[in-house]
Amino acid sequence: MGVAPPAIAQVLVPHTVQLDEVELQEQGQLLAEQAAQLAQFGQFELAMPLAKLAVQLSPQEGRSWEILGRLYLRMQEADKGIEALERGRTVAPENAGILLVLGSANFQQQNYQKAVEYLEAGLKINPELPAAWFDLGNAYYMLNNLELAIERYEAAVIRDAKFWPAINNIGLVKYEQGDLDGALLKWGEAANIDKEAAEPQLAIAVALYTKGEKEKGLATGEAALRLDRRYGDLDFLRENLWGSRLLKDTEKFLATPRMKTILAGGTRQ
Structure with missing residues:
Protein backbone atom coordinates (compact mmCIF):
# COMPACT_ATOMS: atom_id res chain seq x y z
CA MET A 1 0.00 0.00 0.00
CA GLY A 2 1.41 3.32 -1.02
CA VAL A 3 2.12 6.23 1.26
CA ALA A 4 -0.49 8.94 1.12
CA PRO A 5 0.82 12.28 -0.17
CA PRO A 6 1.22 14.95 2.48
CA ALA A 7 -1.74 17.27 2.89
CA ILE A 8 -1.26 20.66 1.35
CA ALA A 9 -2.66 23.40 3.50
CA GLN A 10 -5.15 25.54 1.67
CA VAL A 11 -4.61 29.18 2.62
CA LEU A 12 -7.74 31.24 2.15
CA VAL A 13 -6.93 34.79 1.14
CA PRO A 14 -9.77 37.06 2.22
CA HIS A 15 -11.30 39.18 -0.52
CA THR A 16 -10.72 42.85 0.25
CA VAL A 17 -13.27 45.31 -1.02
CA GLN A 18 -11.46 48.32 -2.40
CA LEU A 19 -13.65 51.42 -2.29
CA ASP A 20 -12.46 53.92 -4.84
CA GLU A 21 -12.24 57.62 -4.18
CA VAL A 22 -15.49 58.38 -5.99
CA GLU A 23 -17.44 55.91 -3.86
CA LEU A 24 -15.97 57.33 -0.66
CA GLN A 25 -16.84 60.84 -1.80
CA GLU A 26 -20.42 59.83 -2.57
CA PRO A 93 -13.25 78.78 -1.75
CA GLU A 94 -16.25 79.55 -3.98
CA ASN A 95 -18.80 77.88 -1.68
CA ALA A 96 -21.10 80.77 -0.78
CA GLY A 97 -22.71 78.83 2.08
CA ILE A 98 -19.40 78.41 3.88
CA LEU A 99 -18.51 82.09 3.51
CA LEU A 100 -21.91 83.26 4.73
CA VAL A 101 -21.91 80.97 7.76
CA LEU A 102 -18.37 82.12 8.57
CA GLY A 103 -19.70 85.66 8.46
CA SER A 104 -22.52 84.88 10.88
CA ALA A 105 -20.16 82.95 13.18
CA ASN A 106 -17.69 85.82 13.34
CA PHE A 107 -20.55 88.22 14.06
CA GLN A 108 -21.52 86.07 17.05
CA GLN A 109 -17.89 86.21 18.17
CA GLN A 110 -18.06 90.02 17.85
CA ASN A 111 -15.45 89.95 15.05
CA TYR A 112 -17.50 92.41 13.04
CA GLN A 113 -14.89 93.36 10.44
CA LYS A 114 -14.23 89.70 9.59
CA ALA A 115 -17.98 89.14 9.50
CA VAL A 116 -18.30 91.90 6.89
CA GLU A 117 -15.49 90.43 4.77
CA TYR A 118 -16.97 86.91 4.71
CA LEU A 119 -20.54 88.08 4.15
CA GLU A 120 -19.55 90.42 1.32
CA ALA A 121 -17.57 87.61 -0.33
CA GLY A 122 -20.43 85.13 0.01
CA LEU A 123 -23.00 87.58 -1.35
CA LYS A 124 -20.86 88.25 -4.42
CA ILE A 125 -21.28 84.57 -5.25
CA ASN A 126 -24.94 84.26 -4.21
CA PRO A 127 -26.62 87.65 -3.83
CA GLU A 128 -30.21 86.38 -3.55
CA LEU A 129 -30.32 85.65 0.18
CA PRO A 130 -32.18 88.32 2.18
CA ALA A 131 -31.09 86.90 5.55
CA ALA A 132 -27.42 87.25 4.56
CA TRP A 133 -27.95 90.89 3.53
CA PHE A 134 -29.63 91.41 6.90
CA ASP A 135 -26.63 89.88 8.70
CA LEU A 136 -24.33 92.14 6.72
CA GLY A 137 -26.40 95.17 7.65
CA ASN A 138 -26.10 94.19 11.30
CA ALA A 139 -22.31 93.87 10.99
CA TYR A 140 -22.00 97.33 9.46
CA TYR A 141 -24.31 98.68 12.16
CA MET A 142 -22.03 97.29 14.87
CA LEU A 143 -19.07 98.92 13.10
CA ASN A 144 -21.04 102.20 13.29
CA ASN A 145 -21.13 102.46 9.50
CA LEU A 146 -24.77 103.46 9.52
CA GLU A 147 -25.21 104.40 5.87
CA LEU A 148 -23.84 101.08 4.66
CA ALA A 149 -25.99 99.30 7.26
CA ILE A 150 -29.12 100.90 5.79
CA GLU A 151 -28.02 100.02 2.24
CA ARG A 152 -27.58 96.35 3.17
CA TYR A 153 -30.91 96.21 5.00
CA GLU A 154 -32.56 97.73 1.93
CA ALA A 155 -30.90 95.05 -0.22
CA ALA A 156 -32.59 92.42 1.97
CA VAL A 157 -35.97 94.07 1.53
CA ILE A 158 -35.50 94.30 -2.27
CA ARG A 159 -35.19 90.51 -2.29
CA ASP A 160 -38.05 89.94 0.16
CA ALA A 161 -40.50 92.80 0.63
CA LYS A 162 -41.97 91.12 3.73
CA PHE A 163 -38.63 90.65 5.51
CA TRP A 164 -39.69 92.87 8.40
CA PRO A 165 -36.58 92.47 10.62
CA ALA A 166 -34.55 94.40 8.02
CA ILE A 167 -37.19 97.13 7.84
CA ASN A 168 -37.28 97.23 11.65
CA ASN A 169 -33.50 97.63 11.84
CA ILE A 170 -33.54 100.50 9.36
CA GLY A 171 -35.74 102.14 11.99
CA LEU A 172 -33.15 101.37 14.68
CA VAL A 173 -30.45 103.06 12.62
CA LYS A 174 -32.58 106.11 11.82
CA TYR A 175 -33.40 106.59 15.50
CA GLU A 176 -29.69 106.61 16.37
CA GLN A 177 -29.20 109.18 13.59
CA GLY A 178 -31.81 111.41 15.25
CA ASP A 179 -34.42 110.82 12.53
CA LEU A 180 -37.31 109.96 14.85
CA ASP A 181 -40.03 110.37 12.22
CA GLY A 182 -38.09 108.23 9.74
CA ALA A 183 -37.70 105.54 12.39
CA LEU A 184 -41.42 105.62 13.17
CA LEU A 185 -42.24 105.19 9.49
CA LYS A 186 -40.07 102.07 9.20
CA TRP A 187 -41.33 100.55 12.43
CA GLY A 188 -44.87 101.12 11.24
CA GLU A 189 -44.08 99.24 8.01
CA ALA A 190 -42.58 96.36 9.99
CA ALA A 191 -45.53 96.18 12.39
CA ASN A 192 -47.98 96.10 9.47
CA ILE A 193 -46.18 93.12 7.94
CA ASP A 194 -46.25 91.08 11.16
CA LYS A 195 -48.88 92.25 13.61
CA GLU A 196 -47.64 89.74 16.21
CA ALA A 197 -44.10 91.13 16.23
CA ALA A 198 -43.54 92.87 19.55
CA GLU A 199 -40.25 94.60 18.69
CA PRO A 200 -41.45 97.25 16.21
CA GLN A 201 -44.52 97.90 18.34
CA LEU A 202 -42.44 98.62 21.43
CA ALA A 203 -40.08 100.81 19.41
CA ILE A 204 -43.09 102.78 18.12
CA ALA A 205 -44.35 103.11 21.70
CA VAL A 206 -41.04 104.54 22.93
CA ALA A 207 -40.79 106.95 20.02
CA LEU A 208 -44.35 108.21 20.49
CA TYR A 209 -43.83 108.65 24.23
CA THR A 210 -40.57 110.51 23.60
CA LYS A 211 -42.32 112.80 21.09
CA GLY A 212 -44.85 113.74 23.74
CA GLU A 213 -47.70 111.49 22.60
CA LYS A 214 -47.61 109.82 25.99
CA GLU A 215 -51.05 108.19 26.13
CA LYS A 216 -50.73 106.69 22.67
CA GLY A 217 -47.21 105.54 23.44
CA LEU A 218 -48.23 103.86 26.68
CA ALA A 219 -51.17 102.08 25.05
CA THR A 220 -48.93 100.82 22.25
CA GLY A 221 -46.33 99.72 24.77
CA GLU A 222 -48.90 97.73 26.73
CA ALA A 223 -49.92 95.88 23.58
CA ALA A 224 -46.28 95.17 22.66
CA LEU A 225 -45.32 93.79 26.08
CA ARG A 226 -48.41 91.62 26.23
CA LEU A 227 -47.18 90.01 23.02
CA ASP A 228 -43.67 89.37 24.36
CA ARG A 229 -42.41 90.55 27.76
CA ARG A 230 -38.80 89.82 26.84
CA TYR A 231 -38.79 93.22 25.16
CA GLY A 232 -39.14 94.78 28.56
CA ASP A 233 -35.56 93.70 29.36
CA LEU A 234 -32.92 96.25 28.36
CA ASP A 235 -30.26 93.54 28.02
CA PHE A 236 -32.49 91.64 25.60
CA LEU A 237 -33.04 94.83 23.61
CA ARG A 238 -29.28 95.44 23.53
CA GLU A 239 -28.78 91.92 22.15
CA ASN A 240 -31.29 92.85 19.45
CA LEU A 241 -29.11 95.81 18.48
CA TRP A 242 -31.10 98.62 20.05
CA GLY A 243 -28.71 101.55 20.12
CA SER A 244 -27.72 103.81 23.01
CA ARG A 245 -30.14 106.64 22.16
CA LEU A 246 -33.12 104.29 21.90
CA LEU A 247 -32.12 102.33 25.01
CA LYS A 248 -31.89 105.53 27.03
CA ASP A 249 -35.41 106.55 25.98
CA THR A 250 -36.70 103.01 26.49
CA GLU A 251 -35.34 102.91 30.03
CA LYS A 252 -37.41 106.00 30.87
CA PHE A 253 -40.45 104.52 29.16
CA LEU A 254 -40.22 101.18 31.01
CA ALA A 255 -39.89 103.05 34.31
CA THR A 256 -43.41 104.46 34.00
CA PRO A 257 -45.97 102.96 36.40
CA ARG A 258 -48.05 101.48 33.58
CA MET A 259 -45.13 99.65 32.03
CA LYS A 260 -43.94 98.44 35.44
CA THR A 261 -47.40 97.02 36.08
CA ILE A 262 -47.40 95.15 32.76
CA LEU A 263 -43.93 93.73 33.34
CA ALA A 264 -44.93 92.65 36.84
CA GLY A 265 -47.76 90.67 35.31
CA GLY A 266 -50.53 92.86 36.60
CA THR A 267 -53.39 94.58 34.86
CA ARG A 268 -54.02 98.28 34.68
CA GLN A 269 -56.90 99.50 36.80
Missing part, protein backbone atom coordinates in the same frame (compact mmCIF):
# COMPACT_ATOMS: atom_id res chain seq x y z
CA GLN A 27 -20.78 58.03 0.76
CA GLY A 28 -19.43 61.07 2.60
CA GLN A 29 -21.87 63.37 0.82
CA LEU A 30 -24.75 61.06 1.67
CA LEU A 31 -23.80 61.00 5.35
CA ALA A 32 -23.42 64.78 5.39
CA GLU A 33 -26.93 65.28 4.02
CA GLN A 34 -28.31 62.78 6.53
CA ALA A 35 -26.63 64.80 9.28
CA ALA A 36 -28.16 67.99 7.89
CA GLN A 37 -31.63 66.42 7.90
CA LEU A 38 -31.23 65.32 11.52
CA ALA A 39 -30.07 68.81 12.45
CA GLN A 40 -33.22 70.31 10.92
CA PHE A 41 -35.20 68.35 13.51
CA GLY A 42 -32.90 69.35 16.36
CA GLN A 43 -31.21 65.94 16.56
CA PHE A 44 -27.74 67.41 16.95
CA GLU A 45 -26.28 64.60 19.04
CA LEU A 46 -27.25 62.05 16.38
CA ALA A 47 -26.14 64.28 13.52
CA MET A 48 -22.64 65.04 14.84
CA PRO A 49 -21.01 61.58 14.38
CA LEU A 50 -22.42 61.37 10.86
CA ALA A 51 -21.00 64.78 10.00
CA LYS A 52 -17.60 63.87 11.44
CA LEU A 53 -17.51 60.65 9.42
CA ALA A 54 -18.61 62.55 6.33
CA VAL A 55 -15.56 64.84 6.40
CA GLN A 56 -13.30 61.82 6.93
CA LEU A 57 -14.74 60.10 3.85
CA SER A 58 -14.93 63.22 1.70
CA PRO A 59 -12.41 65.77 3.02
CA GLN A 60 -12.37 67.56 -0.33
CA GLU A 61 -16.11 68.20 -0.25
CA GLY A 62 -16.85 71.70 1.02
CA ARG A 63 -20.49 70.93 1.74
CA SER A 64 -19.47 68.27 4.30
CA TRP A 65 -17.32 70.78 6.18
CA GLU A 66 -20.11 73.34 6.00
CA ILE A 67 -22.58 70.96 7.64
CA LEU A 68 -20.08 70.00 10.35
CA GLY A 69 -19.32 73.66 11.01
CA ARG A 70 -23.01 74.54 11.25
CA LEU A 71 -23.54 71.69 13.73
CA TYR A 72 -20.74 72.91 15.98
CA LEU A 73 -22.21 76.40 15.91
CA ARG A 74 -25.68 75.09 16.79
CA MET A 75 -24.12 73.21 19.72
CA GLN A 76 -22.49 76.44 20.97
CA GLU A 77 -18.96 75.32 20.03
CA ALA A 78 -18.07 78.37 17.98
CA ASP A 79 -14.30 77.83 17.82
CA LYS A 80 -14.68 74.29 16.46
CA GLY A 81 -17.37 75.50 14.10
CA ILE A 82 -15.18 78.24 12.66
CA GLU A 83 -12.25 75.81 12.37
CA ALA A 84 -14.38 73.34 10.38
CA LEU A 85 -15.71 76.09 8.15
CA GLU A 86 -12.21 77.41 7.50
CA ARG A 87 -11.18 73.87 6.46
CA GLY A 88 -14.13 73.87 4.11
CA ARG A 89 -13.14 77.23 2.68
CA THR A 90 -9.68 75.94 1.78
CA VAL A 91 -11.14 73.11 -0.33
CA ALA A 92 -14.12 75.07 -1.67
Whole structure:
Protein backbone atom coordinates (compact mmCIF):
# COMPACT_ATOMS: atom_id res chain seq x y z
CA MET A 1 0.00 0.00 0.00
CA GLY A 2 1.41 3.32 -1.02
CA VAL A 3 2.12 6.23 1.26
CA ALA A 4 -0.49 8.94 1.12
CA PRO A 5 0.82 12.28 -0.17
CA PRO A 6 1.22 14.95 2.48
CA ALA A 7 -1.74 17.27 2.89
CA ILE A 8 -1.26 20.66 1.35
CA ALA A 9 -2.66 23.40 3.50
CA GLN A 10 -5.15 25.54 1.67
CA VAL A 11 -4.61 29.18 2.62
CA LEU A 12 -7.74 31.24 2.15
CA VAL A 13 -6.93 34.79 1.14
CA PRO A 14 -9.77 37.06 2.22
CA HIS A 15 -11.30 39.18 -0.52
CA THR A 16 -10.72 42.85 0.25
CA VAL A 17 -13.27 45.31 -1.02
CA GLN A 18 -11.46 48.32 -2.40
CA LEU A 19 -13.65 51.42 -2.29
CA ASP A 20 -12.46 53.92 -4.84
CA GLU A 21 -12.24 57.62 -4.18
CA VAL A 22 -15.49 58.38 -5.99
CA GLU A 23 -17.44 55.91 -3.86
CA LEU A 24 -15.97 57.33 -0.66
CA GLN A 25 -16.84 60.84 -1.80
CA GLU A 26 -20.42 59.83 -2.57
CA GLN A 27 -20.78 58.03 0.76
CA GLY A 28 -19.43 61.07 2.60
CA GLN A 29 -21.87 63.37 0.82
CA LEU A 30 -24.75 61.06 1.67
CA LEU A 31 -23.80 61.00 5.35
CA ALA A 32 -23.42 64.78 5.39
CA GLU A 33 -26.93 65.28 4.02
CA GLN A 34 -28.31 62.78 6.53
CA ALA A 35 -26.63 64.80 9.28
CA ALA A 36 -28.16 67.99 7.89
CA GLN A 37 -31.63 66.42 7.90
CA LEU A 38 -31.23 65.32 11.52
CA ALA A 39 -30.07 68.81 12.45
CA GLN A 40 -33.22 70.31 10.92
CA PHE A 41 -35.20 68.35 13.51
CA GLY A 42 -32.90 69.35 16.36
CA GLN A 43 -31.21 65.94 16.56
CA PHE A 44 -27.74 67.41 16.95
CA GLU A 45 -26.28 64.60 19.04
CA LEU A 46 -27.25 62.05 16.38
CA ALA A 47 -26.14 64.28 13.52
CA MET A 48 -22.64 65.04 14.84
CA PRO A 49 -21.01 61.58 14.38
CA LEU A 50 -22.42 61.37 10.86
CA ALA A 51 -21.00 64.78 10.00
CA LYS A 52 -17.60 63.87 11.44
CA LEU A 53 -17.51 60.65 9.42
CA ALA A 54 -18.61 62.55 6.33
CA VAL A 55 -15.56 64.84 6.40
CA GLN A 56 -13.30 61.82 6.93
CA LEU A 57 -14.74 60.10 3.85
CA SER A 58 -14.93 63.22 1.70
CA PRO A 59 -12.41 65.77 3.02
CA GLN A 60 -12.37 67.56 -0.33
CA GLU A 61 -16.11 68.20 -0.25
CA GLY A 62 -16.85 71.70 1.02
CA ARG A 63 -20.49 70.93 1.74
CA SER A 64 -19.47 68.27 4.30
CA TRP A 65 -17.32 70.78 6.18
CA GLU A 66 -20.11 73.34 6.00
CA ILE A 67 -22.58 70.96 7.64
CA LEU A 68 -20.08 70.00 10.35
CA GLY A 69 -19.32 73.66 11.01
CA ARG A 70 -23.01 74.54 11.25
CA LEU A 71 -23.54 71.69 13.73
CA TYR A 72 -20.74 72.91 15.98
CA LEU A 73 -22.21 76.40 15.91
CA ARG A 74 -25.68 75.09 16.79
CA MET A 75 -24.12 73.21 19.72
CA GLN A 76 -22.49 76.44 20.97
CA GLU A 77 -18.96 75.32 20.03
CA ALA A 78 -18.07 78.37 17.98
CA ASP A 79 -14.30 77.83 17.82
CA LYS A 80 -14.68 74.29 16.46
CA GLY A 81 -17.37 75.50 14.10
CA ILE A 82 -15.18 78.24 12.66
CA GLU A 83 -12.25 75.81 12.37
CA ALA A 84 -14.38 73.34 10.38
CA LEU A 85 -15.71 76.09 8.15
CA GLU A 86 -12.21 77.41 7.50
CA ARG A 87 -11.18 73.87 6.46
CA GLY A 88 -14.13 73.87 4.11
CA ARG A 89 -13.14 77.23 2.68
CA THR A 90 -9.68 75.94 1.78
CA VAL A 91 -11.14 73.11 -0.33
CA ALA A 92 -14.12 75.07 -1.67
CA PRO A 93 -13.25 78.78 -1.75
CA GLU A 94 -16.25 79.55 -3.98
CA ASN A 95 -18.80 77.88 -1.68
CA ALA A 96 -21.10 80.77 -0.78
CA GLY A 97 -22.71 78.83 2.08
CA ILE A 98 -19.40 78.41 3.88
CA LEU A 99 -18.51 82.09 3.51
CA LEU A 100 -21.91 83.26 4.73
CA VAL A 101 -21.91 80.97 7.76
CA LEU A 102 -18.37 82.12 8.57
CA GLY A 103 -19.70 85.66 8.46
CA SER A 104 -22.52 84.88 10.88
CA ALA A 105 -20.16 82.95 13.18
CA ASN A 106 -17.69 85.82 13.34
CA PHE A 107 -20.55 88.22 14.06
CA GLN A 108 -21.52 86.07 17.05
CA GLN A 109 -17.89 86.21 18.17
CA GLN A 110 -18.06 90.02 17.85
CA ASN A 111 -15.45 89.95 15.05
CA TYR A 112 -17.50 92.41 13.04
CA GLN A 113 -14.89 93.36 10.44
CA LYS A 114 -14.23 89.70 9.59
CA ALA A 115 -17.98 89.14 9.50
CA VAL A 116 -18.30 91.90 6.89
CA GLU A 117 -15.49 90.43 4.77
CA TYR A 118 -16.97 86.91 4.71
CA LEU A 119 -20.54 88.08 4.15
CA GLU A 120 -19.55 90.42 1.32
CA ALA A 121 -17.57 87.61 -0.33
CA GLY A 122 -20.43 85.13 0.01
CA LEU A 123 -23.00 87.58 -1.35
CA LYS A 124 -20.86 88.25 -4.42
CA ILE A 125 -21.28 84.57 -5.25
CA ASN A 126 -24.94 84.26 -4.21
CA PRO A 127 -26.62 87.65 -3.83
CA GLU A 128 -30.21 86.38 -3.55
CA LEU A 129 -30.32 85.65 0.18
CA PRO A 130 -32.18 88.32 2.18
CA ALA A 131 -31.09 86.90 5.55
CA ALA A 132 -27.42 87.25 4.56
CA TRP A 133 -27.95 90.89 3.53
CA PHE A 134 -29.63 91.41 6.90
CA ASP A 135 -26.63 89.88 8.70
CA LEU A 136 -24.33 92.14 6.72
CA GLY A 137 -26.40 95.17 7.65
CA ASN A 138 -26.10 94.19 11.30
CA ALA A 139 -22.31 93.87 10.99
CA TYR A 140 -22.00 97.33 9.46
CA TYR A 141 -24.31 98.68 12.16
CA MET A 142 -22.03 97.29 14.87
CA LEU A 143 -19.07 98.92 13.10
CA ASN A 144 -21.04 102.20 13.29
CA ASN A 145 -21.13 102.46 9.50
CA LEU A 146 -24.77 103.46 9.52
CA GLU A 147 -25.21 104.40 5.87
CA LEU A 148 -23.84 101.08 4.66
CA ALA A 149 -25.99 99.30 7.26
CA ILE A 150 -29.12 100.90 5.79
CA GLU A 151 -28.02 100.02 2.24
CA ARG A 152 -27.58 96.35 3.17
CA TYR A 153 -30.91 96.21 5.00
CA GLU A 154 -32.56 97.73 1.93
CA ALA A 155 -30.90 95.05 -0.22
CA ALA A 156 -32.59 92.42 1.97
CA VAL A 157 -35.97 94.07 1.53
CA ILE A 158 -35.50 94.30 -2.27
CA ARG A 159 -35.19 90.51 -2.29
CA ASP A 160 -38.05 89.94 0.16
CA ALA A 161 -40.50 92.80 0.63
CA LYS A 162 -41.97 91.12 3.73
CA PHE A 163 -38.63 90.65 5.51
CA TRP A 164 -39.69 92.87 8.40
CA PRO A 165 -36.58 92.47 10.62
CA ALA A 166 -34.55 94.40 8.02
CA ILE A 167 -37.19 97.13 7.84
CA ASN A 168 -37.28 97.23 11.65
CA ASN A 169 -33.50 97.63 11.84
CA ILE A 170 -33.54 100.50 9.36
CA GLY A 171 -35.74 102.14 11.99
CA LEU A 172 -33.15 101.37 14.68
CA VAL A 173 -30.45 103.06 12.62
CA LYS A 174 -32.58 106.11 11.82
CA TYR A 175 -33.40 106.59 15.50
CA GLU A 176 -29.69 106.61 16.37
CA GLN A 177 -29.20 109.18 13.59
CA GLY A 178 -31.81 111.41 15.25
CA ASP A 179 -34.42 110.82 12.53
CA LEU A 180 -37.31 109.96 14.85
CA ASP A 181 -40.03 110.37 12.22
CA GLY A 182 -38.09 108.23 9.74
CA ALA A 183 -37.70 105.54 12.39
CA LEU A 184 -41.42 105.62 13.17
CA LEU A 185 -42.24 105.19 9.49
CA LYS A 186 -40.07 102.07 9.20
CA TRP A 187 -41.33 100.55 12.43
CA GLY A 188 -44.87 101.12 11.24
CA GLU A 189 -44.08 99.24 8.01
CA ALA A 190 -42.58 96.36 9.99
CA ALA A 191 -45.53 96.18 12.39
CA ASN A 192 -47.98 96.10 9.47
CA ILE A 193 -46.18 93.12 7.94
CA ASP A 194 -46.25 91.08 11.16
CA LYS A 195 -48.88 92.25 13.61
CA GLU A 196 -47.64 89.74 16.21
CA ALA A 197 -44.10 91.13 16.23
CA ALA A 198 -43.54 92.87 19.55
CA GLU A 199 -40.25 94.60 18.69
CA PRO A 200 -41.45 97.25 16.21
CA GLN A 201 -44.52 97.90 18.34
CA LEU A 202 -42.44 98.62 21.43
CA ALA A 203 -40.08 100.81 19.41
CA ILE A 204 -43.09 102.78 18.12
CA ALA A 205 -44.35 103.11 21.70
CA VAL A 206 -41.04 104.54 22.93
CA ALA A 207 -40.79 106.95 20.02
CA LEU A 208 -44.35 108.21 20.49
CA TYR A 209 -43.83 108.65 24.23
CA THR A 210 -40.57 110.51 23.60
CA LYS A 211 -42.32 112.80 21.09
CA GLY A 212 -44.85 113.74 23.74
CA GLU A 213 -47.70 111.49 22.60
CA LYS A 214 -47.61 109.82 25.99
CA GLU A 215 -51.05 108.19 26.13
CA LYS A 216 -50.73 106.69 22.67
CA GLY A 217 -47.21 105.54 23.44
CA LEU A 218 -48.23 103.86 26.68
CA ALA A 219 -51.17 102.08 25.05
CA THR A 220 -48.93 100.82 22.25
CA GLY A 221 -46.33 99.72 24.77
CA GLU A 222 -48.90 97.73 26.73
CA ALA A 223 -49.92 95.88 23.58
CA ALA A 224 -46.28 95.17 22.66
CA LEU A 225 -45.32 93.79 26.08
CA ARG A 226 -48.41 91.62 26.23
CA LEU A 227 -47.18 90.01 23.02
CA ASP A 228 -43.67 89.37 24.36
CA ARG A 229 -42.41 90.55 27.76
CA ARG A 230 -38.80 89.82 26.84
CA TYR A 231 -38.79 93.22 25.16
CA GLY A 232 -39.14 94.78 28.56
CA ASP A 233 -35.56 93.70 29.36
CA LEU A 234 -32.92 96.25 28.36
CA ASP A 235 -30.26 93.54 28.02
CA PHE A 236 -32.49 91.64 25.60
CA LEU A 237 -33.04 94.83 23.61
CA ARG A 238 -29.28 95.44 23.53
CA GLU A 239 -28.78 91.92 22.15
CA ASN A 240 -31.29 92.85 19.45
CA LEU A 241 -29.11 95.81 18.48
CA TRP A 242 -31.10 98.62 20.05
CA GLY A 243 -28.71 101.55 20.12
CA SER A 244 -27.72 103.81 23.01
CA ARG A 245 -30.14 106.64 22.16
CA LEU A 246 -33.12 104.29 21.90
CA LEU A 247 -32.12 102.33 25.01
CA LYS A 248 -31.89 105.53 27.03
CA ASP A 249 -35.41 106.55 25.98
CA THR A 250 -36.70 103.01 26.49
CA GLU A 251 -35.34 102.91 30.03
CA LYS A 252 -37.41 106.00 30.87
CA PHE A 253 -40.45 104.52 29.16
CA LEU A 254 -40.22 101.18 31.01
CA ALA A 255 -39.89 103.05 34.31
CA THR A 256 -43.41 104.46 34.00
CA PRO A 257 -45.97 102.96 36.40
CA ARG A 258 -48.05 101.48 33.58
CA MET A 259 -45.13 99.65 32.03
CA LYS A 260 -43.94 98.44 35.44
CA THR A 261 -47.40 97.02 36.08
CA ILE A 262 -47.40 95.15 32.76
CA LEU A 263 -43.93 93.73 33.34
CA ALA A 264 -44.93 92.65 36.84
CA GLY A 265 -47.76 90.67 35.31
CA GLY A 266 -50.53 92.86 36.60
CA THR A 267 -53.39 94.58 34.86
CA ARG A 268 -54.02 98.28 34.68
CA GLN A 269 -56.90 99.50 36.80
